[in-house]
Amino acid sequence: MEMTLDHITHRYGDMTVLDDVSLRIPAGEILCVIGPSGCGKSTLLRLLGGLETPDEGRVLQLGEPPSDCLNPLTYVFQDFALLPWRSVAGNVSLVLEDHGLGRAARRGIVADVLARTGLGDFHDALPRQLSGGMKQRVAIARALAVNPAVLLLDEPLSALDAQTRELLMEDLVSLWTRVPFTGVYVTHNLAEAVRLGHRIAVLSRRPGRLRDLVEIDLPLAERRPGHPALEAVQAQLWSLIREEAQAADKELADA
Protein backbone atom coordinates (compact mmCIF):
# COMPACT_ATOMS: atom_id res chain seq x y z
CA MET A 1 0.00 0.00 0.00
CA GLU A 2 1.30 3.39 -0.98
CA MET A 3 0.54 6.70 0.70
CA THR A 4 0.54 10.27 -0.55
CA LEU A 5 0.47 13.60 1.23
CA ASP A 6 -1.21 16.06 -1.09
CA HIS A 7 -0.48 19.75 -0.35
CA ILE A 8 -0.89 19.45 3.40
CA THR A 9 -1.20 22.60 5.48
CA HIS A 10 -1.93 22.39 9.19
CA ARG A 11 -2.33 25.02 11.89
CA TYR A 12 -2.75 25.10 15.65
CA GLY A 13 -4.60 28.30 16.40
CA ASP A 14 -2.86 30.93 14.24
CA MET A 15 0.44 29.05 14.25
CA THR A 16 1.08 27.32 10.95
CA VAL A 17 2.92 24.09 11.70
CA LEU A 18 3.03 22.48 8.26
CA ASP A 19 2.93 24.50 5.08
CA ASP A 20 2.05 22.90 1.75
CA VAL A 21 3.86 19.59 2.22
CA SER A 22 3.53 17.01 -0.55
CA LEU A 23 5.21 13.66 -0.21
CA ARG A 24 4.92 10.20 -1.69
CA ILE A 25 5.54 7.12 0.42
CA PRO A 26 6.16 4.21 -1.92
CA ALA A 27 5.41 0.69 -0.77
CA GLY A 28 8.26 -1.36 0.68
CA GLU A 29 10.50 1.62 1.42
CA ILE A 30 11.41 3.54 4.52
CA LEU A 31 11.02 7.29 4.27
CA CYS A 32 12.87 9.21 6.95
CA VAL A 33 11.65 12.66 7.93
CA ILE A 34 14.15 14.97 9.59
CA GLY A 35 13.93 18.56 10.72
CA PRO A 36 14.61 20.71 13.77
CA SER A 37 12.45 20.06 16.83
CA GLY A 38 9.08 21.77 16.74
CA CYS A 39 8.93 21.81 12.94
CA GLY A 40 5.88 19.55 12.79
CA LYS A 41 7.31 16.06 12.31
CA SER A 42 5.07 14.45 14.89
CA THR A 43 2.12 16.39 13.53
CA LEU A 44 2.88 15.04 10.06
CA LEU A 45 2.86 11.51 11.42
CA ARG A 46 -0.42 12.07 13.29
CA LEU A 47 -1.97 13.29 10.06
CA LEU A 48 -0.67 10.24 8.21
CA GLY A 49 -2.17 7.81 10.71
CA GLY A 50 -5.54 9.55 10.94
CA LEU A 51 -5.12 10.78 14.52
CA GLU A 52 -5.71 14.32 13.22
CA THR A 53 -7.15 15.77 10.03
CA PRO A 54 -5.23 18.38 8.03
CA ASP A 55 -6.65 21.91 7.68
CA GLU A 56 -5.88 21.87 3.96
CA GLY A 57 -4.83 19.14 1.57
CA ARG A 58 -5.44 15.43 1.69
CA VAL A 59 -3.81 12.31 3.07
CA LEU A 60 -4.37 9.51 0.59
CA GLN A 61 -3.80 5.79 0.67
CA LEU A 62 -3.43 4.12 -2.70
CA GLY A 63 -4.50 0.56 -3.08
CA GLU A 64 -5.94 -1.79 -0.50
CA PRO A 65 -3.96 -3.06 2.47
CA PRO A 66 -3.37 -6.83 2.37
CA SER A 67 -6.33 -8.80 3.69
CA ASP A 68 -4.46 -10.23 6.69
CA CYS A 69 -3.62 -6.74 7.88
CA LEU A 70 -5.41 -5.90 11.14
CA ASN A 71 -4.41 -2.27 11.46
CA PRO A 72 -3.04 -0.77 8.23
CA LEU A 73 -1.48 2.36 9.75
CA THR A 74 0.41 1.43 12.91
CA TYR A 75 2.51 3.59 15.23
CA VAL A 76 5.63 3.05 17.26
CA PHE A 77 5.84 5.85 19.81
CA GLN A 78 8.87 7.57 21.27
CA ASP A 79 7.69 6.90 24.84
CA PHE A 80 6.81 3.24 24.05
CA ALA A 81 3.19 3.64 25.27
CA LEU A 82 3.09 0.25 26.99
CA LEU A 83 0.39 -0.54 29.53
CA PRO A 84 2.29 -0.89 32.81
CA TRP A 85 -0.30 -3.32 34.22
CA ARG A 86 0.07 -5.82 31.39
CA SER A 87 2.90 -8.24 30.80
CA VAL A 88 4.94 -8.18 27.60
CA ALA A 89 2.64 -10.78 26.04
CA GLY A 90 -0.43 -8.96 27.37
CA ASN A 91 0.68 -5.71 25.78
CA VAL A 92 1.03 -7.39 22.40
CA SER A 93 -2.18 -9.34 22.81
CA LEU A 94 -4.08 -6.11 23.63
CA VAL A 95 -4.08 -5.00 20.01
CA LEU A 96 -5.32 -8.40 18.79
CA GLU A 97 -8.24 -8.75 21.18
CA ASP A 98 -10.74 -6.68 19.19
CA HIS A 99 -10.40 -8.65 15.98
CA GLY A 100 -12.35 -11.80 16.76
CA LEU A 101 -9.28 -14.02 16.67
CA GLY A 102 -9.42 -17.18 18.72
CA ARG A 103 -7.25 -17.53 21.81
CA ALA A 104 -4.97 -19.98 20.04
CA ALA A 105 -4.53 -17.71 17.02
CA ARG A 106 -3.67 -14.79 19.29
CA ARG A 107 -1.15 -16.85 21.21
CA GLY A 108 0.45 -17.93 17.96
CA ILE A 109 0.85 -14.36 16.72
CA VAL A 110 2.20 -13.16 20.08
CA ALA A 111 4.76 -15.96 20.23
CA ASP A 112 5.80 -15.26 16.63
CA VAL A 113 6.39 -11.51 17.02
CA LEU A 114 8.11 -11.92 20.40
CA ALA A 115 10.47 -14.43 18.79
CA ARG A 116 11.12 -12.08 15.86
CA THR A 117 12.06 -9.23 18.21
CA GLY A 118 14.16 -11.39 20.51
CA LEU A 119 11.70 -11.18 23.41
CA GLY A 120 10.88 -14.88 23.70
CA ASP A 121 12.23 -15.09 27.25
CA PHE A 122 10.34 -12.01 28.44
CA HIS A 123 6.83 -13.27 27.76
CA ASP A 124 5.55 -12.66 31.31
CA ALA A 125 7.75 -9.73 32.35
CA LEU A 126 6.13 -6.44 33.30
CA PRO A 127 7.22 -3.23 31.55
CA ARG A 128 8.80 -1.82 34.71
CA GLN A 129 11.19 -4.76 34.77
CA LEU A 130 12.49 -3.99 31.26
CA SER A 131 15.21 -1.65 30.05
CA GLY A 132 14.30 1.13 27.63
CA GLY A 133 15.56 -0.85 24.67
CA MET A 134 13.51 -3.88 25.65
CA LYS A 135 10.42 -1.72 26.10
CA GLN A 136 10.80 -0.34 22.59
CA ARG A 137 11.27 -3.88 21.29
CA VAL A 138 7.93 -4.76 22.89
CA ALA A 139 6.34 -1.77 21.16
CA ILE A 140 7.83 -2.88 17.84
CA ALA A 141 6.59 -6.44 18.43
CA ARG A 142 3.14 -5.05 19.18
CA ALA A 143 3.21 -3.06 15.94
CA LEU A 144 4.31 -6.11 13.94
CA ALA A 145 1.52 -8.22 15.49
CA VAL A 146 -1.19 -6.37 13.57
CA ASN A 147 0.68 -6.90 10.32
CA PRO A 148 0.70 -3.21 9.36
CA ALA A 149 0.72 -1.97 5.78
CA VAL A 150 2.61 1.14 6.87
CA LEU A 151 4.67 1.55 10.06
CA LEU A 152 4.73 5.07 11.47
CA LEU A 153 7.70 5.53 13.79
CA ASP A 154 7.94 8.76 15.80
CA GLU A 155 11.51 9.12 17.07
CA PRO A 156 11.39 5.52 18.31
CA LEU A 157 15.00 5.51 19.49
CA SER A 158 15.27 9.01 20.94
CA ALA A 159 14.66 7.90 24.52
CA LEU A 160 17.45 5.31 24.37
CA ASP A 161 21.20 5.48 24.95
CA ALA A 162 23.61 5.31 22.05
CA GLN A 163 24.52 1.62 22.37
CA THR A 164 20.92 0.49 22.66
CA ARG A 165 20.04 2.70 19.72
CA GLU A 166 22.68 1.00 17.59
CA LEU A 167 21.35 -2.46 18.56
CA LEU A 168 17.77 -1.51 17.76
CA MET A 169 18.78 0.00 14.42
CA GLU A 170 20.37 -3.32 13.53
CA ASP A 171 17.15 -5.07 14.61
CA LEU A 172 15.02 -2.79 12.45
CA VAL A 173 17.29 -3.34 9.47
CA SER A 174 17.14 -7.12 9.85
CA LEU A 175 13.35 -7.01 10.27
CA TRP A 176 13.10 -4.98 7.08
CA THR A 177 15.55 -7.22 5.22
CA ARG A 178 13.55 -10.34 6.06
CA VAL A 179 10.16 -8.81 5.24
CA PRO A 180 10.37 -5.36 3.63
CA PHE A 181 7.77 -3.06 5.17
CA THR A 182 6.64 0.43 4.30
CA GLY A 183 7.75 2.86 6.93
CA VAL A 184 7.77 6.53 7.80
CA TYR A 185 10.54 7.15 10.29
CA VAL A 186 10.59 10.52 11.99
CA THR A 187 13.80 11.51 13.74
CA HIS A 188 16.03 14.46 14.47
CA ASN A 189 19.05 12.19 14.48
CA LEU A 190 20.88 12.35 11.15
CA ALA A 191 22.83 9.13 11.78
CA GLU A 192 19.57 7.20 12.21
CA ALA A 193 18.16 8.78 9.07
CA VAL A 194 21.07 7.72 6.87
CA ARG A 195 21.11 4.20 8.31
CA LEU A 196 17.41 3.48 7.88
CA GLY A 197 16.08 5.74 5.14
CA HIS A 198 15.74 4.81 1.50
CA ARG A 199 14.77 8.41 1.06
CA ILE A 200 15.12 11.29 3.50
CA ALA A 201 12.72 14.21 3.54
CA VAL A 202 14.21 17.36 5.05
CA LEU A 203 11.75 19.78 6.65
CA SER A 204 12.51 23.41 7.35
CA ARG A 205 11.89 24.91 10.76
CA ARG A 206 8.35 25.93 11.61
CA PRO A 207 6.27 26.36 9.50
CA GLY A 208 7.57 23.03 8.21
CA ARG A 209 8.07 23.03 4.47
CA LEU A 210 9.67 20.31 2.42
CA ARG A 211 13.21 21.58 1.79
CA ASP A 212 14.77 18.63 0.08
CA LEU A 213 14.38 14.95 -0.64
CA VAL A 214 17.61 12.95 -0.52
CA GLU A 215 17.83 9.44 -1.90
CA ILE A 216 20.35 6.84 -0.71
CA ASP A 217 20.96 3.89 -3.03
CA LEU A 218 23.04 1.75 -0.68
CA PRO A 219 20.97 -1.29 0.50
CA LEU A 220 20.05 -1.12 4.19
CA ALA A 221 21.89 -4.33 5.02
CA GLU A 222 25.17 -2.89 3.75
CA ARG A 223 25.01 0.29 5.78
CA ARG A 224 27.39 0.43 8.73
CA PRO A 225 28.22 3.24 11.13
CA GLY A 226 31.01 5.30 9.59
CA HIS A 227 30.42 4.12 6.01
CA PRO A 228 31.97 6.84 3.77
CA ALA A 229 28.94 7.18 1.48
CA LEU A 230 26.65 7.60 4.51
CA GLU A 231 29.03 10.09 6.12
CA ALA A 232 28.87 12.14 2.94
CA VAL A 233 25.06 12.16 2.92
CA GLN A 234 25.02 13.00 6.61
CA ALA A 235 27.31 15.97 6.00
CA GLN A 236 25.09 17.09 3.16
CA LEU A 237 21.99 16.85 5.39
CA TRP A 238 23.72 18.73 8.16
CA SER A 239 24.64 21.58 5.82
CA LEU A 240 20.96 21.69 4.79
CA ILE A 241 19.52 21.95 8.27
CA ARG A 242 22.34 23.57 10.23
CA GLU A 243 21.06 27.11 9.92
CA GLU A 244 17.47 26.02 10.43
CA ALA A 245 18.40 24.19 13.60
CA GLN A 246 20.37 27.19 14.82
CA ALA A 247 17.44 29.53 14.20
CA ALA A 248 14.92 27.11 15.69
CA ASP A 249 17.08 26.81 18.78
CA LYS A 250 16.98 30.57 19.33
CA GLU A 251 13.21 30.86 18.93
CA LEU A 252 11.14 31.62 21.98
CA ALA A 253 8.91 28.67 22.72
CA ASP A 254 5.65 30.62 22.85
CA ALA A 255 6.48 33.40 20.39
Add this chain to the structure above:
Amino acid sequence: MPEAQAARAVPFRGGGFRPVAKRGIGLAVFAVLLLVIEWGTRAGWISNLTLPRPSDVGATLVELWQSGMLVSHMTPSLTRLVVGSLMGVSAGIALGLAIGLFSYARAGLVPLVSALFPIPKIALLPLFVIWFGIDEGSKYALIALGTFTPTVVATFGAVDNVDRGLIRMGQSFGLRWTSIVGKIVLPGALPGILSGLRVSLAIGIILLVAAEMLGAEHGIGAYILQAGSLYDLERLFAGVVILSALGVLVSWGIGLIEKRLLRWRS
Protein backbone atom coordinates in the same frame (compact mmCIF):
# COMPACT_ATOMS: atom_id res chain seq x y z
CA MET B 1 53.39 17.73 41.67
CA PRO B 2 53.08 18.60 45.38
CA GLU B 3 54.81 15.91 47.42
CA ALA B 4 53.13 13.67 49.99
CA GLN B 5 49.88 15.45 50.73
CA ALA B 6 47.74 14.01 53.52
CA ALA B 7 44.94 11.81 52.14
CA ARG B 8 41.57 11.88 53.85
CA ALA B 9 38.17 10.50 52.96
CA VAL B 10 35.62 12.83 51.41
CA PRO B 11 33.05 13.43 54.15
CA PHE B 12 29.57 11.99 53.51
CA ARG B 13 26.84 14.61 53.29
CA GLY B 14 24.06 12.84 51.37
CA GLY B 15 22.04 11.41 54.25
CA GLY B 16 18.48 11.98 55.41
CA PHE B 17 15.38 13.27 53.63
CA ARG B 18 14.37 9.75 52.73
CA PRO B 19 11.57 7.98 54.61
CA VAL B 20 12.72 4.51 55.61
CA ALA B 21 10.27 1.87 56.81
CA LYS B 22 10.80 1.25 60.53
CA ARG B 23 8.84 -1.73 61.75
CA GLY B 24 7.23 -1.72 65.16
CA ILE B 25 7.85 1.96 65.96
CA GLY B 26 4.14 2.78 65.61
CA LEU B 27 3.19 0.00 68.01
CA ALA B 28 5.88 1.07 70.44
CA VAL B 29 4.52 4.65 70.51
CA PHE B 30 1.06 3.29 71.30
CA ALA B 31 2.38 1.02 74.02
CA VAL B 32 4.42 3.76 75.68
CA LEU B 33 1.46 6.15 75.63
CA LEU B 34 -0.83 3.54 77.20
CA LEU B 35 1.76 2.64 79.85
CA VAL B 36 2.23 6.30 80.79
CA ILE B 37 -1.53 6.78 81.16
CA GLU B 38 -1.85 3.57 83.15
CA TRP B 39 0.94 4.68 85.45
CA GLY B 40 -0.53 8.17 85.78
CA THR B 41 -4.02 6.98 86.67
CA ARG B 42 -2.67 4.46 89.17
CA ALA B 43 -0.24 6.92 90.76
CA GLY B 44 -2.96 9.53 90.89
CA TRP B 45 -1.37 12.36 88.91
CA ILE B 46 -4.04 11.77 86.26
CA SER B 47 -7.47 12.04 87.87
CA ASN B 48 -9.81 9.28 86.79
CA LEU B 49 -12.33 11.99 85.89
CA THR B 50 -10.00 13.01 83.03
CA LEU B 51 -8.98 9.64 81.63
CA PRO B 52 -10.01 6.08 82.42
CA ARG B 53 -7.41 3.49 83.23
CA PRO B 54 -6.39 1.66 80.02
CA SER B 55 -6.64 -1.66 81.87
CA ASP B 56 -10.23 -0.84 82.86
CA VAL B 57 -11.06 0.01 79.26
CA GLY B 58 -9.55 -3.32 78.27
CA ALA B 59 -11.65 -5.10 80.88
CA THR B 60 -14.77 -3.33 79.58
CA LEU B 61 -13.95 -4.52 76.07
CA VAL B 62 -13.54 -8.11 77.26
CA GLU B 63 -16.81 -7.92 79.14
CA LEU B 64 -18.52 -6.44 76.09
CA TRP B 65 -17.29 -9.37 74.07
CA GLN B 66 -18.27 -11.99 76.66
CA SER B 67 -21.77 -10.63 77.16
CA GLY B 68 -22.42 -10.77 73.42
CA MET B 69 -23.13 -7.02 73.39
CA LEU B 70 -20.17 -6.38 71.09
CA VAL B 71 -21.75 -8.50 68.37
CA SER B 72 -25.19 -6.98 68.85
CA HIS B 73 -23.71 -3.47 68.49
CA MET B 74 -21.26 -4.29 65.72
CA THR B 75 -23.66 -6.17 63.45
CA PRO B 76 -26.05 -3.27 62.77
CA SER B 77 -23.13 -0.81 62.53
CA LEU B 78 -21.21 -2.89 60.02
CA THR B 79 -24.36 -3.57 57.99
CA ARG B 80 -25.07 0.16 57.78
CA LEU B 81 -21.49 0.94 56.84
CA VAL B 82 -21.29 -1.77 54.19
CA VAL B 83 -24.70 -1.13 52.60
CA GLY B 84 -24.41 2.66 52.71
CA SER B 85 -20.88 2.93 51.42
CA LEU B 86 -21.46 0.25 48.79
CA MET B 87 -24.30 2.36 47.37
CA GLY B 88 -22.35 5.60 47.64
CA VAL B 89 -19.07 4.26 46.29
CA SER B 90 -20.54 2.40 43.33
CA ALA B 91 -22.70 5.36 42.32
CA GLY B 92 -19.68 7.63 42.82
CA ILE B 93 -17.41 5.54 40.62
CA ALA B 94 -20.06 5.31 37.89
CA LEU B 95 -20.73 9.05 37.90
CA GLY B 96 -17.03 9.89 38.20
CA LEU B 97 -16.31 7.76 35.13
CA ALA B 98 -19.13 9.45 33.23
CA ILE B 99 -17.72 12.87 34.13
CA GLY B 100 -14.23 11.77 33.14
CA LEU B 101 -15.36 10.36 29.80
CA PHE B 102 -18.16 12.60 28.54
CA SER B 103 -17.89 16.36 28.17
CA TYR B 104 -21.63 16.86 28.65
CA ALA B 105 -21.63 14.91 31.89
CA ARG B 106 -18.66 16.98 33.04
CA ALA B 107 -20.28 20.29 32.15
CA GLY B 108 -23.56 19.30 33.77
CA LEU B 109 -22.48 17.43 36.87
CA VAL B 110 -19.24 18.97 38.13
CA PRO B 111 -21.00 22.12 39.44
CA LEU B 112 -23.60 19.92 41.12
CA VAL B 113 -20.95 17.81 42.80
CA SER B 114 -19.05 20.92 43.88
CA ALA B 115 -22.27 22.21 45.42
CA LEU B 116 -22.89 18.94 47.28
CA PHE B 117 -19.32 18.42 48.47
CA PRO B 118 -19.04 21.08 51.19
CA ILE B 119 -22.48 20.42 52.73
CA PRO B 120 -22.02 18.80 56.14
CA LYS B 121 -24.06 15.70 55.39
CA ILE B 122 -25.12 15.30 59.04
CA ALA B 123 -27.16 18.47 58.64
CA LEU B 124 -29.27 16.60 56.11
CA LEU B 125 -30.16 13.75 58.45
CA PRO B 126 -33.58 15.23 59.47
CA LEU B 127 -34.40 15.58 55.80
CA PHE B 128 -33.40 11.96 55.15
CA VAL B 129 -35.52 10.86 58.09
CA ILE B 130 -38.53 12.45 56.40
CA TRP B 131 -37.62 10.99 53.01
CA PHE B 132 -36.44 7.51 53.95
CA GLY B 133 -37.87 6.90 57.42
CA ILE B 134 -36.34 6.90 60.90
CA ASP B 135 -35.06 3.34 60.49
CA GLU B 136 -32.20 2.07 58.39
CA GLY B 137 -33.18 3.97 55.22
CA SER B 138 -32.06 7.37 56.44
CA LYS B 139 -28.79 5.98 57.77
CA TYR B 140 -28.00 4.25 54.48
CA ALA B 141 -28.80 7.45 52.62
CA LEU B 142 -26.58 9.55 54.86
CA ILE B 143 -23.58 7.21 54.53
CA ALA B 144 -24.22 6.78 50.80
CA LEU B 145 -24.26 10.53 50.16
CA GLY B 146 -21.24 11.06 52.38
CA THR B 147 -19.12 8.49 50.56
CA PHE B 148 -20.53 9.42 47.15
CA THR B 149 -19.11 12.94 46.74
CA PRO B 150 -15.45 12.21 47.55
CA THR B 151 -15.61 9.09 45.38
CA VAL B 152 -16.90 11.08 42.39
CA VAL B 153 -14.19 13.69 42.75
CA ALA B 154 -11.43 11.09 43.18
CA THR B 155 -12.69 9.04 40.23
CA PHE B 156 -12.92 11.77 37.66
CA GLY B 157 -9.61 13.18 38.83
CA ALA B 158 -8.08 9.74 38.36
CA VAL B 159 -9.60 9.41 34.87
CA ASP B 160 -8.25 12.85 33.95
CA ASN B 161 -4.80 11.73 35.04
CA VAL B 162 -4.68 8.62 32.88
CA ASP B 163 -1.77 8.95 30.46
CA ARG B 164 -3.23 10.44 27.25
CA GLY B 165 -0.43 8.78 25.31
CA LEU B 166 -1.82 5.37 26.24
CA ILE B 167 -5.32 6.35 25.09
CA ARG B 168 -3.90 7.65 21.84
CA MET B 169 -2.02 4.39 21.43
CA GLY B 170 -5.30 2.50 21.86
CA GLN B 171 -6.98 4.68 19.26
CA SER B 172 -4.08 4.29 16.85
CA PHE B 173 -4.48 0.51 17.01
CA GLY B 174 -8.17 0.83 16.27
CA LEU B 175 -9.31 -0.54 19.63
CA ARG B 176 -13.03 -0.35 20.33
CA TRP B 177 -14.26 2.40 22.64
CA THR B 178 -15.29 -0.17 25.23
CA SER B 179 -11.81 -1.73 25.09
CA ILE B 180 -10.13 1.63 25.56
CA VAL B 181 -12.30 2.37 28.60
CA GLY B 182 -12.09 -1.13 30.08
CA LYS B 183 -8.46 -1.96 29.35
CA ILE B 184 -6.74 1.43 29.45
CA VAL B 185 -8.80 4.08 31.26
CA LEU B 186 -10.15 1.98 34.14
CA PRO B 187 -6.91 0.22 35.12
CA GLY B 188 -5.06 3.51 34.73
CA ALA B 189 -7.53 5.25 37.04
CA LEU B 190 -7.59 2.47 39.61
CA PRO B 191 -4.78 3.77 41.86
CA GLY B 192 -6.52 7.14 42.16
CA ILE B 193 -9.92 5.55 42.74
CA LEU B 194 -8.55 3.33 45.50
CA SER B 195 -6.82 6.15 47.32
CA GLY B 196 -10.09 8.09 47.09
CA LEU B 197 -11.78 5.09 48.64
CA ARG B 198 -9.66 5.46 51.77
CA VAL B 199 -11.00 8.97 52.31
CA SER B 200 -14.58 7.99 51.42
CA LEU B 201 -14.72 5.09 53.85
CA ALA B 202 -13.23 7.15 56.69
CA ILE B 203 -16.00 9.70 56.09
CA GLY B 204 -18.45 6.78 56.01
CA ILE B 205 -17.39 5.70 59.51
CA ILE B 206 -17.75 9.24 60.88
CA LEU B 207 -21.24 9.54 59.41
CA LEU B 208 -22.19 6.09 60.67
CA VAL B 209 -21.47 7.13 64.24
CA ALA B 210 -23.22 10.47 63.79
CA ALA B 211 -26.34 8.82 62.41
CA GLU B 212 -26.41 6.26 65.21
CA MET B 213 -26.04 8.97 67.82
CA LEU B 214 -29.04 10.76 66.44
CA GLY B 215 -31.37 7.82 66.58
CA ALA B 216 -30.53 4.17 67.03
CA GLU B 217 -30.92 1.57 69.72
CA HIS B 218 -28.00 -0.56 68.69
CA GLY B 219 -24.72 0.33 67.07
CA ILE B 220 -21.36 1.71 68.13
CA GLY B 221 -22.61 5.30 67.91
CA ALA B 222 -25.56 4.57 70.21
CA TYR B 223 -23.27 2.77 72.62
CA ILE B 224 -20.86 5.70 72.80
CA LEU B 225 -23.72 8.17 73.24
CA GLN B 226 -25.20 6.18 76.12
CA ALA B 227 -21.84 5.91 77.81
CA GLY B 228 -21.21 9.60 77.32
CA SER B 229 -24.50 10.71 78.82
CA LEU B 230 -23.73 8.62 81.91
CA TYR B 231 -20.14 9.93 82.07
CA ASP B 232 -19.04 6.32 81.91
CA LEU B 233 -15.56 6.98 80.59
CA GLU B 234 -14.50 3.33 80.43
CA ARG B 235 -17.35 2.43 78.09
CA LEU B 236 -16.93 5.62 76.11
CA PHE B 237 -13.28 4.85 75.50
CA ALA B 238 -14.08 1.23 74.75
CA GLY B 239 -16.39 2.50 71.98
CA VAL B 240 -13.70 4.82 70.68
CA VAL B 241 -11.20 1.95 70.60
CA ILE B 242 -13.66 -0.12 68.57
CA LEU B 243 -14.07 2.76 66.10
CA SER B 244 -10.32 3.17 65.73
CA ALA B 245 -10.00 -0.56 65.17
CA LEU B 246 -12.69 -0.32 62.51
CA GLY B 247 -10.77 2.49 60.80
CA VAL B 248 -7.52 0.52 60.90
CA LEU B 249 -9.34 -2.55 59.57
CA VAL B 250 -10.83 -0.65 56.62
CA SER B 251 -7.51 0.93 55.74
CA TRP B 252 -5.78 -2.45 56.01
CA GLY B 253 -8.44 -3.97 53.73
CA ILE B 254 -7.90 -1.32 51.09
CA GLY B 255 -4.16 -1.81 51.42
CA LEU B 256 -4.70 -5.50 50.70
CA ILE B 257 -6.80 -4.72 47.62
CA GLU B 258 -4.15 -2.27 46.41
CA LYS B 259 -1.44 -4.86 46.86
CA ARG B 260 -3.38 -7.37 44.78
CA LEU B 261 -4.66 -5.10 42.03
CA LEU B 262 -1.71 -2.73 41.74
CA ARG B 263 1.08 -5.29 41.75
CA TRP B 264 2.31 -3.77 38.47
CA ARG B 265 3.31 -0.54 40.23
CA SER B 266 6.54 -1.96 41.72
